[in-house]
Amino acid sequence: MGHVDHGKTSLLDFIRKTNVVGDEAGAITQHIGAYVVNTDGGDITFIDTPGHEAFTAMRARGAQITDxxxxxxxxxxxxxxxxxxxxxxxRSANVPIIVAINKIDKPAANPESVKQQLANYNLSPEEWGGKTIMAEISAKTGQGIDSLLEMILLQAEILDLEADPTIRGQGIVIEAKLEKGRGPSCTVIVQKGNIKIGDPVCAGTFYGRVRVMYSDREKKLDMVGPSEPVRFTGLNGVPQAGDSFMVVKDDQDARQISVKRTQIKREYEIRRGFGRATLENIYAQIRDGQIKELRLIIKADVDGSAEVLAETLGKIGTDEVRTTILHKGVGAVTETDVLLAATSGAIIIGFNVTPDARAREMAAKEKVDIRKYDVIYEVEKDVRNALEGMLTPDKKETFCGLAEVRQIFKVPKIGTVAGCFVREGTIRRVHTVHITRDGIIIHTGELSSLKRFKDDVREVTNGYECGIGIENFNDIKVGDLIEAFEIEEIARKLEQ
Known part of the structure; x- marks a missing residue:
C-alpha cells in the first residue's frame, strides 16, 4: 500500500519480472491485483492496492484480507x-507494517527524512530503537529487494501464520467481473482450506460450481490451497468485491445459503431507509423541488471500479446540485441500460467497457449520451464540470449611469415620462434601473422608452437631458434618482 505513483506496482513488477504498470491506464493501478511470488524461503502472495485517493474502499479491503x-x-x-x-x-485491521522506502536510486532521495516523517506516525525504524522493519529499495535497479523479501518471510515466521489446507475452502472475493464467453469470473484469496474444480461454492449472494481455475499467471489449476489467489468461473452472478466465499457440501446447501444471504441483504437495505417513508425522506422530497441533479448509470469492467466510481461521483455536489447514481453494474453497456437512461434522463458512464451493437443503435435513436473512460479521475473531473454548469450563476450588478428627475410629464396612452438630467456615466435603453427616493430603492425595472427631444435614442451620456419612461411604473416624482446598471452572471465553482 502507499501513495499514488510511489512505485507499488513497479516493485511488484520487478519481483515478478513483468510489466503491469504499462498496461494500466495513466500508469496508475485501477484494480486490486493479487500475485504469487516464489522465493527460496517460500511463496509470498502480494495484493497490489491502488494509491489514488478515489480508492479508499479498495485499500481498506486490501488491508483487511492480508497478514x-x-x-x-x-x-x-x-x-x-x-x-x-x-x-x-x-492499524484498524490490526496488521503489522513493513516499510519499503523506494526510489533510493534517485538523486533527490532522502531516506532519513522519510524515516523522520514516519516516526511522527509511531513507525520508528529498528535502528532507532523502534519496532518497524524498514528496507531501502529501488524498484528500478532491484537494490534491496532480496532483503525486503527476507524480512517479509521472517515476519511471517514470527507471526506464526498457519492455516489448515485439508478443510473446505473459505476466503474473500477481491475482484469480480463479467467475462465475454466465460460468464461471471471471480478472483478470490483462499484464507483457509482448499478449493477444487467441481466444488459447489457460494460467493456473496451468488452460488455455482467451480468450472475452471486460473493462477495469477493465467495457468490452469485443479486445486488451490491457503493464501493463494485464484480466478474461477461457474457462479450464477457477479459478487461484490469484499464478499466472503466458501466451498459448501452440495448444490442444495449453496442455493440455501445464497437465498438466505439475499434475504439478509434486502432486509439490511430496507433498514437503511430504502423504500421506507420517514420524516427525513419526506422533508428531502419536499426540498428536492429546488435541487438539480445529474443522473448517472455506471458500467465498469470489474465490480471494484464500479463501486469506487459510485462512491467518488456520489460525493460530488452541494445542497443545490448533486449526482444520483441510478444503477451500477459490471459488463458491457446493454440495451436495458440505454432504456433506463432514456426514461430517466441519465448519462451512462462506461469505465473500460463499450456498448454492444443493440445498445449503440438504441442510444443513437433515443439520443442517450454514453461516455467512455479508462481513468477514474477523468470521470470525476467531467462530472464536476457538468455539475458546475448546473449551479445557478452568481449575479453581480455593474453601475452604468445616474440620472436625476427634474420634471414630470403625463402623456396620454403612454403614462408618466420623467424629464431627466444624466449626472454620471451613460444611460442605455437596454439597462435595468433602480428608482431611489431619499436613498431608498422604491422600484427596480426596465426602461419602456428613452428619448432626446422627440427622438428615440439608444443611449444618453453624462451632461445631457433626456426623457425616460419606466415599464409598469408611474409613481415617479421630481428629485428621484434613476440608477442604471447591468447584471453580469459569474459561473460558480464547486468546492473541492
Whole structure:
C-alpha cells in the first residue's frame, strides 16, 4: 500500500519480472491485483492496492484480507495523504507494517527524512530503537529487494501464520467481473482450506460450481490451497468485491445459503431507509423541488471500479446540485441500460467497457449520451464540470449611469415620462434601473422608452437631458434618482 505513483506496482513488477504498470491506464493501478511470488524461503502472495485517493474502499479491503502490509514510500517524495491513510487502514485491521522506502536510486532521495516523517506516525525504524522493519529499495535497479523479501518471510515466521489446507475452502472475493464467453469470473484469496474444480461454492449472494481455475499467471489449476489467489468461473452472478466465499457440501446447501444471504441483504437495505417513508425522506422530497441533479448509470469492467466510481461521483455536489447514481453494474453497456437512461434522463458512464451493437443503435435513436473512460479521475473531473454548469450563476450588478428627475410629464396612452438630467456615466435603453427616493430603492425595472427631444435614442451620456419612461411604473416624482446598471452572471465553482 502507499501513495499514488510511489512505485507499488513497479516493485511488484520487478519481483515478478513483468510489466503491469504499462498496461494500466495513466500508469496508475485501477484494480486490486493479487500475485504469487516464489522465493527460496517460500511463496509470498502480494495484493497490489491502488494509491489514488478515489480508492479508499479498495485499500481498506486490501488491508483487511492480508497478514501484513508493505507500506511503499518514495524516498524523494516522503509521507503523503494516501500514505497516512494506508497506515490508518493497516492499524484498524490490526496488521503489522513493513516499510519499503523506494526510489533510493534517485538523486533527490532522502531516506532519513522519510524515516523522520514516519516516526511522527509511531513507525520508528529498528535502528532507532523502534519496532518497524524498514528496507531501502529501488524498484528500478532491484537494490534491496532480496532483503525486503527476507524480512517479509521472517515476519511471517514470527507471526506464526498457519492455516489448515485439508478443510473446505473459505476466503474473500477481491475482484469480480463479467467475462465475454466465460460468464461471471471471480478472483478470490483462499484464507483457509482448499478449493477444487467441481466444488459447489457460494460467493456473496451468488452460488455455482467451480468450472475452471486460473493462477495469477493465467495457468490452469485443479486445486488451490491457503493464501493463494485464484480466478474461477461457474457462479450464477457477479459478487461484490469484499464478499466472503466458501466451498459448501452440495448444490442444495449453496442455493440455501445464497437465498438466505439475499434475504439478509434486502432486509439490511430496507433498514437503511430504502423504500421506507420517514420524516427525513419526506422533508428531502419536499426540498428536492429546488435541487438539480445529474443522473448517472455506471458500467465498469470489474465490480471494484464500479463501486469506487459510485462512491467518488456520489460525493460530488452541494445542497443545490448533486449526482444520483441510478444503477451500477459490471459488463458491457446493454440495451436495458440505454432504456433506463432514456426514461430517466441519465448519462451512462462506461469505465473500460463499450456498448454492444443493440445498445449503440438504441442510444443513437433515443439520443442517450454514453461516455467512455479508462481513468477514474477523468470521470470525476467531467462530472464536476457538468455539475458546475448546473449551479445557478452568481449575479453581480455593474453601475452604468445616474440620472436625476427634474420634471414630470403625463402623456396620454403612454403614462408618466420623467424629464431627466444624466449626472454620471451613460444611460442605455437596454439597462435595468433602480428608482431611489431619499436613498431608498422604491422600484427596480426596465426602461419602456428613452428619448432626446422627440427622438428615440439608444443611449444618453453624462451632461445631457433626456426623457425616460419606466415599464409598469408611474409613481415617479421630481428629485428621484434613476440608477442604471447591468447584471453580469459569474459561473460558480464547486468546492473541492
Amino acid at each position: 501484513m502490509v508493505v507500506l511503499v514510500v518514495a524516498a524523494d517524495d516522503g509521507v503523503k495523504p494516501q500514505t497516512i491513510e494506508a497506515i490508518d487502514h493497516a
